[in-house]
Amino acid sequence: xxxxxxxxxxVGSEITVTRWASFKDRVGRSWYRFxxxxxxxxxxxxVLLVILLAILAPYVTPYPKHAGVFTDFSSAFQPPSQSHWxxxxxxxxxxxxxxxxxxxxxxxxxxxxxxxxxxxxxxLGLVAGYFGxxxxxxxxxxxxxxxxLPPLVMALxxxxxxxxxxxxxxxxxxxxWWTWHCRLINSITRSIKTEEFVQASQVIGSSHLRxxxxxxxxxxxxxxxxxxxxxxxxxxxxxxxLSFLGLGVQPPKPGLGTMISYGSQHLPIKWWLxxxxxxxxxxLILGFNLLGDGLRDMLDVEAEGM
Amino acid sequence: MYSILVLVGLSVLIFIIARILPGDPARLAxxxxxxxxxxxxxxxQMGMDQPLHLQYVAYVRGxxxxxxxxxxQTRRSVSLDIAHYLPATFELVLVAIIWVxxxxxxxxxxxxxxxxxxxxxxxxxxxxVGVAVPPFxxxxxxxxxxxxxxxxxPTTGRLSLLTPMPPARTGLLILDSxxxxxxxxxxxxxxxxLLPSLAIAMTGIGQITRLTRGSVSDVLGKDYIEAARAFGIxxxxxxxxxxxxxxxxxxxxxxxLTFASELGNAFLVEQVFSxxxxxxxxxxxxxxxxxxxxxxxILIIGLAFVAVNFIVDVLAGYVDPRxxxxxxx
Amino acid sequence: MDQYMLEIRDLHVxxxxxxxxSRVLDGVSLDVRKGERVGLAGxxxxxxxxxxxxxxxxxxxxxxxxxxxxVILDGQNVLKMSAKQLLQIKGTKVSMIFxxxxxxxxxxxxxxxxxxxxxRFSNRHTGNGGKLSKKEILNRAIAALDEVRLPxxxxxxxxxxxxxxxxxxxxxxxxxxxVNGPSFLIADEPQTALDVTIGAQIxxxxxxxxxxxxISVLLITHNxxxxxxxxxxxxxxxxxxxxxxxxxxxxxENPKHPYSxxxxxxxxxxxxxxxxxxxxxxxxxxxxxPSGCRFHPRCDHVMPICSQKKPSLLLVEPDHLVGCWxxxxxxxxx
Numbered sequence: 001x002x003x004x005x006x007x008x009x010x011v012g013s014e015i016t017v018t019r020w021a022s023f024k025d026r027v028g029r030s031w032y033r034f035x036x037x038x039x040x041x042x043x044x045x046x047v048l049l050v051i052l053l054a055i056l057a058p059y060v061t062p063y064p065k066h067a068g069v070f071t072d073f074s075s076a077f078q079p080p081s082q083s084h085w086x087x088x089x090x091x092x093x094x095x096x097x098x099x100x101x102x103x104x105x106x107x108x109x110x111x112x113x114x115x116x117x118x119x120x121x122x123x124l125g126l127v128a129g130y131f132g133x134x135x136x137x138x139x140x141x142x143x144x145x146x147x148x149l150p151p152l153v154m155a156l157x158x159x160x161x162x163x164x165x166x167x168x169x170x171x172x173x174x175x176x177w178w179t180w181h182c183r184l185i186n187s188i189t190r191s192i193k194t195e196e197f198v199q200a201s202q203v204i205g206s207s208h209l210r211x212x213x214x215x216x217x218x219x220x221x222x223x224x225x226x227x228x229x230x231x232x233x234x235x236x237x238x239x240x241x242l243s244f245l246g247l248g249v250q251p252p253k254p255g256l257g258t259m260i261s262y263g264s265q266h267l268p269i270k271w272w273l274x275x276x277x278x279x280x281x282x283x284l285i286l287g288f289n290l291l292g293d294g295l296r297d298m299l300d301v302e303a304e305g306m
Numbered sequence: 307m308y309s310i311l312v313l314v315g316l317s318v319l320i321f322i323i324a325r326i327l328p329g330d331p332a333r334l335a336x337x338x339x340x341x342x343x344x345x346x347x348x349x350x351q352m353g354m355d356q357p358l359h360l361q362y363v364a365y366v367r368g369x370x371x372x373x374x375x376x377x378x379q380t381r382r383s384v385s386l387d388i389a390h391y392l393p394a395t396f397e398l399v400l401v402a403i404i405w406v407x408x409x410x411x412x413x414x415x416x417x418x419x420x421x422x423x424x425x426x427x428x429x430x431x432x433x434x435v436g437v438a439v440p441p442f443x444x445x446x447x448x449x450x451x452x453x454x455x456x457x458x459x460p461t462t463g464r465l466s467l468l469t470p471m472p473p474a475r476t477g478l479l480i481l482d483s484x485x486x487x488x489x490x491x492x493x494x495x496x497x498x499x500l501l502p503s504l505a506i507a508m509t510g511i512g513q514i515t516r517l518t519r520g521s522v523s524d525v526l527g528k529d530y531i532e533a534a535r536a537f538g539i540x541x542x543x544x545x546x547x548x549x550x551x552x553x554x555x556x557x558x559x560x561x562x563l564t565f566a567s568e569l570g571n572a573f574l575v576e577q578v579f580s581x582x583x584x585x586x587x588x589x590x591x592x593x594x595x596x597x598x599x600x601x602x603x604i605l606i607i608g609l610a611f612v613a614v615n616f617i618v619d620v621l622a623g624y625v626d627p628r629x630x631x632x633x634x635x
Numbered sequence: 636m637d638q639y640m641l642e643i644r645d646l647h648v649x650x651x652x653x654x655x656x657s658r659v660l661d662g663v664s665l666d667v668r669k670g671e672r673v674g675l676a677g678x679x680x681x682x683x684x685x686x687x688x689x690x691x692x693x694x695x696x697x698x699x700x701x702x703x704x705x706v707i708l709d710g711q712n713v714l715k716m717s718a719k720q721l722l723q724i725k726g727t728k729v730s731m732i733f734x735x736x737x738x739x740x741x742x743x744x745x746x747x748x749x750x751x752x753x754x755r756f757s758n759r760h761t762g763n764g765g766k767l768s769k770k771e772i773l774n775r776a777i778a779a780l781d782e783v784r785l786p787x788x789x790x791x792x793x794x795x796x797x798x799x800x801x802x803x804x805x806x807x808x809x810x811x812x813x814v815n816g817p818s819f820l821i822a823d824e825p826q827t828a829l830d831v832t833i834g835a836q837i838x839x840x841x842x843x844x845x846x847x848x849x850i851s852v853l854l855i856t857h858n859x860x861x862x863x864x865x866x867x868x869x870x871x872x873x874x875x876x877x878x879x880x881x882x883x884x885x886x887x888e889n890p891k892h893p894y895s896x897x898x899x900x901x902x903x904x905x906x907x908x909x910x911x912x913x914x915x916x917x918x919x920x921x922x923x924x925p926s927g928c929r930f931h932p933r934c935d936h937v938m939p940i941c942s943q944k945k946p947s948l949l950l951v952e953p954d955h956l957v958g959c960w961x962x963x964x965x966x967x968x969x
Contacts, residue, residue, distance in 0.1 A: 145315040148608050150570030160592040160600050161323040237440055241574050244442050245589055257440075264446050264578065268454030275450070278443040286438035293434075529738035534749070536691055536733075537811055538726030538757040547752075552743050626743055627795045 040294020046287030054103040066093035067101035069252050080272050087272035090262065095272060098254040099280045105255050106284060109170055109239045110232040116174040118228060121181030122220070126212050128182065129189025140186065143179040151176055151234075152241050159247045166255070169248040173238055177231070184227060188220045222299040226292055233288030240281050256281040309612040313605070320604050321362055365601070374605070375598035377591070384602040388584060392606065393477025394464060395572055395583030398506065400478070401499055402568050403561075405507035406514050411557065413511075414518025418553070419545070421523050429515050436512020441571040445505035445578035452501060459501050462580040469494045502579045506571040510564040514557050522553045555626045562611075562618045569607055639707070640819050640851035641667040641690065646704030648685055648694075648875075650921075656700075657921040659685050660875045661929070663704075664948065667819070672845065672852040674862040674883065676898075677872035680918050683855045686872075687821055689713070690853070691731055692721040709818065726757040730817035732841070735828040736804035740796040746807050747792030750776045750814070757815040779810040783840060802833035806840070813844060820845060822854045826861060838865055859902055863887055868954075871895045874919050874929040877948065881955040891957040893934045928960065936961055 034040050058064045062083075072092035080087045086095035128139040146154065151173075158172035192198060193216070201211045240257035242248035249255025251262075256277045263273030368375060374384035417429035452459040464479055465471060472479070472486040480499070483491035525531065526549060534544045569585075576586040584603060591599035623630040648660035659682050667673045675683050688694040689706055692713055706713040708729060713721070733739035741749060754772050767775075780788040783806040796804055805825065812820065825841060826834030842865055845852050854866055862869050862883060869886055871879045871894065879892040890896045897914040916933030919925055925932050931941040940960050948956040949963060 141312075141315070144312050145319060148312050148316045148611060149604065150566040150607075150611075152570035152573060153604070153607055156573065156588070156592055157320050157600065157604055158323060160595065160597070233438065237438075240440055241442065241570075244440075244574060245577060246593060260442065260446065264442075267446065268450055271450060274446050278440075278447060282439050282443060285440070286434060289434055289438050529733060529735065530741040532693065533731075533733055533739040533808075534741070534752075536693060536725055536731045537753045538722060538815070539752055540722060540756060543752070543756070548741050548744070552741065555743070627745075628742055628797055631795065631797055 034298055037294050039290050043287050043290025043294055047291050050103050050284050053100050054107050057100050057104055061097040061100050063094040063097045066097045067254050077270055086276040089273055095276055099277055102254040102256040106236045110235045112170050113174045113235050117177035118181050121178035122185050125182040125185025126189055129186040143182050146176055146179045152238055164247040166249045169242045185220055189216050192216055192219050226296045229292035229295055233285040237285055313608050316608050374602040377596055377599045384598050388602050391584040391587045395585055397478040398503055399568050401503040402507040406510035410511045410514030411518055414515040415522050417519040418522025433512045433516035436508045441505050442574040442578050444508050445575050448501045460498050464498050465494050502575050502581055505575045506568050509567050518557045521556045525549050525553045558622050562615045565614045638668050639666050640669045642707040644705045647702050649700045650698055655922045659921050663877055665870045667851050667853050669851055670849050672866045674866035674869035675855045676862050678857055681872045682875040683872055687855055727815045728817055729819040730812040732812050732822040732825045734824040736808050742796050746794055750811055753811050754814055779814040783810045801829050805837050820850050820852045824856050876929055879957045892959045893936050894930050
């Protein structure tokens, strides 16, 4: 190597070393702030607890078979007791077990819905914000149409076209959800697009795709993280609402909204059928909200809407 | 106006979705025992044998005459059905908005003014809980505690069975009973609407409390508050005039969103309380795939949303001159 | 003393913060004679804003602690005043001009509304008894806007801050500050947020107004050029201590304190070939201040005594005080 080249490569490796060090430093500092913020800690532990319970459901619950098709009418409608912490339901299944398995369903729903809608929304948002002009107009007008109704209502409208199953419900919610991420990313992209480092990339001749992914996207990262966390709670809320109305999780699958719906018919005598699933779902949604809020404080980000 | 375009787009979208659905709504409406001829006749009656775009055109033309088609279930005019059920929902959502304003706003102002006090901490709890708890849960737990437990509030309906309805002027029971001077009905209507409206309002209360708190706290740190004090304007005057007006601007801008979430919540709460409103009608329509009814409900909701947003925009321009000036330039 | 508008004697101000106690002001003494224009200069973070807030009675006492010191405004000790008494002097005896006119005006109210309010409330305290009529308030407002050379006062009164230019806003603020006839004015960087030419106009306007009305001024800024042009005497402040006090011209000609010398040397000059020098080191952390003279870690002439004892203000020539041990041999103690 010539003298210049060796200088370059050593400088290059120094830069790599310092970049890694600064990344570790940033992560370390963010983690420190996270630890010190009681809200994010509370939310984080709540979510973590539920996720663990959900993953380990078959091992953690006393009657894993009750999550599926199971009847034992002799034990139906039993109030909470030593053997059944949350009581039993109308066909004799253990409510506690079904609540934990219901968490599985809720979390899976959040994961699927966000997994589909977020990348889609981000991509469209980037394209709309970056290219502007007619492309942006078209994309944003379409989002406006989807946002013309409250999300639950819109999801209901879409679900109405199909036979109610949980998969259709998830698709319906996903079909609405991408719009919010699209809007958020669009507005961030628009404001960053004029910054100098983007122009610098353009001058060098980077392809549009490269600019989108290397320059603009990282700047959206914290906003996206906060929004996804808050969205998880909201998606679960909408999902529970759909199930409650009969359009989401269908029996005999365990879904928290569905359980509450059935339980509501037996108020007030068999109160445990309603109270425990209600509290369970509140716990999960609250956890995500606290976590998202704590993240927002920590990352000092202003996410759109809630 | 642009919003009308959006509504049109929405109607097309829902129309397409509704018409694509598998299964035959006519068959569904008539039941499995109806003969093939009857089903075919119903389909013809409903115009379902026409090509899709012609159906849409016919539908739109109908709208301009106030005709939203016929319900598959009831065979009545959808417009009549909606007109029948709408006031109940309207009253419910209206009272819910009032809750949000009279609880959320003052609470938020106090929390922002006395930041980090015990009052503020309570407001933060209220804000988080309000947003996290599903409205149907609020309704059910409320029923459990107040209706079944304490026996103070009724569980369903707008009026007790024995109370006669006052003559319908506005359709809003609260107003109608006042107009008729029927105070028994008035009180009855009030206790019936209390729990459901609160259930709907919880989300909004949480949002507005939190936003108002942040806004007030923001404004109090601004230079112009300090300047006003430095010029000798007494503190109380500064608080009530110079702080309140700028603080109300962010909450005002999300009132539109709050209204939207309340409309969504209404669908859940009307189920819980068997409230005879448009939302409940809509749910039943969805479950029975009565898509004329579904379309009607969707359109009315979309229209309501547009109207509310328009009002909010006008109000915002009135309160915040910056918006007005920027729009003029 | 009758000739003094403002006397600050040995003022200490501490703040309780997360890391401990932040000792921001450490024995600040300065005065403003009646009719005089005095400058308070120093870099950002030297404590000028805290000093200013204390004089205005705007510092909230729970987070702030005042263990020692007096602030005497026209014969009265501001630190011992009740809130009610403070409210009486704000705007009427002592008034303030803010740095950024856009932030100092409430954006959702018309300028006129704010000006009327200032007139209305301050009049209640000056003992004229009773309230002013709307017509009287309007007349005073128009007169005030006239004084600051704003044309078309009625249009301005109906405008919102957003609709006015930066220079016009600052003029409005000056009008608001002067409308109730204060005898003492604190100006906090009045030209900083404006374009240079507009800022110069504002300073000229201000100078003329205070001269015709005989108002005493404390001008706070980090801009030495402004100090030179608009003040008769200047206090140089560093890290919560007054480093040097002198008639302006004298200080610029012959700065005695090493910090003042460093400041003046670091102003870039258009003539001469060298790049301006800075002062090495950094402004101290107020929770862990250097002992003795707070400047000693950065001083080129540091002596052993500098880290042990805080220097008192020593008289080196008439009306010229320096807080530096270098001059202990020459002059006496104030």
